[in-house]
Amino acid sequence: MTLWLDIDDLLTYLTHHNRPSGIQRVVYELSNALDELGGDGIRFVHRGENDRDLQIIEWSFVQNMFQNVTTQTQPRPSQKDAKQDGLSRLAPAKPEARPARADLSFADIDHLHDVAGLQQAFRLQKTVLDHTLQLPASILKLSARAAERHIRRQQHAWHKKQAAWASRRRHLKQTDLISPMVILSSGRKLEELARPGDVFLTLGAPWHHRNYIHTIRWLRDDLRMTYGLLMYDLVPVRCPEWCNRDMILAYTEWHENILPLADTIFAISKATAADVQSYLTELDIGTSITVQPIPLGTGFGLADMHVANEPLINGPYVLFVSTIEARKNHALLFRVWRRLLEDLPEDQVPTLVFAGRKGWLVSDLMQQLENAGWLNGKIRFIQNPTDAELRRLYADCSFTVFPSFFEGWGLPVTESLSMGRPCVASGTTSIPEAGGSLAHYFNPCDTNDAYRLIRDTISNQPALGEWTEQVRSRFKPIPWTDSARAVLAAFDNLI
Numbered sequence: 159m160t161l162w163l164d165i166d167d168l169l170t171y172l173t174h175h176n177r178p179s180g181i182q183r184v185v186y187e188l189s190n191a192l193d194e195l196g197g198d199g200i201r202f203v204h205r206g207e208n209d210r211d212l213q214i215i216e217w218s219f220v221q222n223m224f225q226n227v228t229t230q231t232q233p234r235p236s237q238k239d240a241k242q243d244g245l246s247r248l249a250p251a252k253p254e255a256r257p258a259r260a261d262l263s264f265a266d267i268d269h270l271h272d273v274a275g276l277q278q279a280f281r282l283q284k285t286v287l288d289h290t291l292q293l294p295a296s297i298l299k300l301s302a303r304a305a306e307r308h309i310r311r312q313q314h315a316w317h318k319k320q321a322a323w324a325s326r327r328r329h330l331k332q333t334d335l336i337s338p339m340v341i342l343s344s345g346r347k348l349e350e351l352a353r354p355g356d357v358f359l360t361l362g363a364p365w366h367h368r369n370y371i372h373t374i375r376w377l378r379d380d381l382r383m384t385y386g387l388l389m390y391d392l393v394p395v396r397c398p399e400w401c402n403r404d405m406i407l408a409y410t411e412w413h414e415n416i417l418p419l420a421d422t423i424f425a426i427s428k429a430t431a432a433d434v435q436s437y438l439t440e441l442d443i444g445t446s447i448t449v450q451p452i453p454l455g456t457g458f459g460l461a462d463m464h465v466a467n468e469p470l471i472n473g474p475y476v477l478f479v480s481t482i483e484a485r486k487n488h489a490l491l492f493r494v495w496r497r498l499l500e501d502l503p504e505d506q507v508p509t510l511v512f513a514g515r516k517g518w519l520v521s522d523l524m525q526q527l528e529n530a531g532w533l534n535g536k537i538r539f540i541q542n543p544t545d546a547e548l549r550r551l552y553a554d555c556s557f558t559v560f561p562s563f564f565e566g567w568g569l570p571v572t573e574s575l576s577m578g579r580p581c582v583a584s585g586t587t588s589i590p591e592a593g594g595s596l597a598h599y600f601n602p603c604d605t606n607d608a609y610r611l612i613r614d615t616i617s618n619q620p621a622l623g624e625w626t627e628q629v630r631s632r633f634k635p636i637p638w639t640d641s642a643r644a645v646l647a648a649f650d651n652l653i
Contacts, residue, residue, distance in 0.1 A: 391566030568592030
């Protein structure tokens with residue numbers, strides 16, 4: 159049996175964004191662990207020109223691309239400049255423009271040697287083949303026919319270069335490789351190698367592909383493959399008020415079409431597994447399937463990341479790592495910090511730091527923060543921190559907060575604990591699974607409850623010190639290979 163992983167969603171996200179989301183990080187880490195454990199039995203594919211065009215891609219290419227994206231750095235202003243306007247030029251309210259990159263011509267592809275070049279080449283090929291990105295200026299000068307001929311010639315040269323690289327890799331020591339990998343020619347089709355009984359697994363969030371059902375039906379009916387998918391949460395179904403309207407429609411339609419075709423369904427927590435099981439019953443589909451929770455690996459290699467040299471925030475602060483969106487409940491913390499400043503001397507109130515990016519349905523909140531002068535700088539927003547910067551933020555904070563209304567797991571909670579930092583968190587949905595007995599919980603709908611717990615944590619420094627030591631000594635990280643083994647075991651049972 160071969161396990162085929164659809165990573166098109168991961169590749170598309172990395173191509174269009176300068177920071178991976180939580181879902182994309184899970185896809186990467188779980189895929190990496192499956193590749194490590196599964197050897198030749200694991201293959202990776204991405205979508206080509208149509209619903210049946212699934213092309214094999216080397217995992218090493220994805221690793222290079224992911225590492226390039228996650229290690230990009232952006233210059234940030236000094237703390238002195240940051241304090242001048244409360245929000246600070248540390249993170250303007252408007253989304254930052256992506257750094258400009260030099261144009262890459264087809265003639266350049268044959269001479270690429272570094273990871274950044276590989277990523278540019280991927281962007282360029284996706285542009286021409288899928289018409290999703292803007293063409294570089296050098297290509298716009300070519301006629302459509304000439305461009306097509308040029309593409310074919312350069313793709314042929316690119317394949318030859320990949321073969322040469324594969325030959326050189328075979329002579330390298332195992333320790334010189336990023337991880338075990340299967341070298342396959344770029345563009346080879348899944349249908350050429352897939353066999354009846356193979357498994358096709360969706361780990362990401364390809365909900366924007368309305369015709370995904372055609373792909374899965376073809377895999378099941380024509381190629382006689384088994385299908386599985388990983389569920390993260392049912393937020394657009396259970397709490398549509400916290401989502402973009404287009405997201406609600408796309409998510410609901412996709413899952414109503416795809417879930418009946420699944421032979422195996424995984425979930426990232428027990429709470430999500432129970433919720434999805436109930437949803438299957440409500441829709442009267444797939445009720446014979448038992449949704450299987452898998453242990454979710456801890457963190458995304460942040461503990462191994464080097465720490466940024468300069469502190470991003472001076473003085474004591476409390477950290478909230480999350481996209482700013484309505485579901486994450488940043489508004490509650492705004493109310494809590496305003497009340498803390500009313501009840502305590504200003505120098506006894508630590509700064510509250512939002513680290514992430516601006517999401518949807520928060521225009522009013524952002525305007526309120528602007529109008530309030532970001533509480534005279536007592537609330538800061540660090541937009542799109544790099545992994546090294548995030549590592550520094552965790553290292554320097556007093557503790558973290560996570561007041562979300564609804565989660566499929568609660569990745570920032572376990573990430574905080576893995577960094578040795580206590581977390582004051584919401585006690586709803588799956589979050590207590592993520593934090594266990596090492597986090598402290600409050601009702602996210604009760605400002606008074608949150609205020610009491612956060613104030614007590616700030617005011618009782620000896621107790622906070624003891625709590626921090628408990629976290630550092632008792633927290634046991636879960637390796638991503640445990641997640642991968644659970645997936646592989648489930649499919650072994652189908653044989």
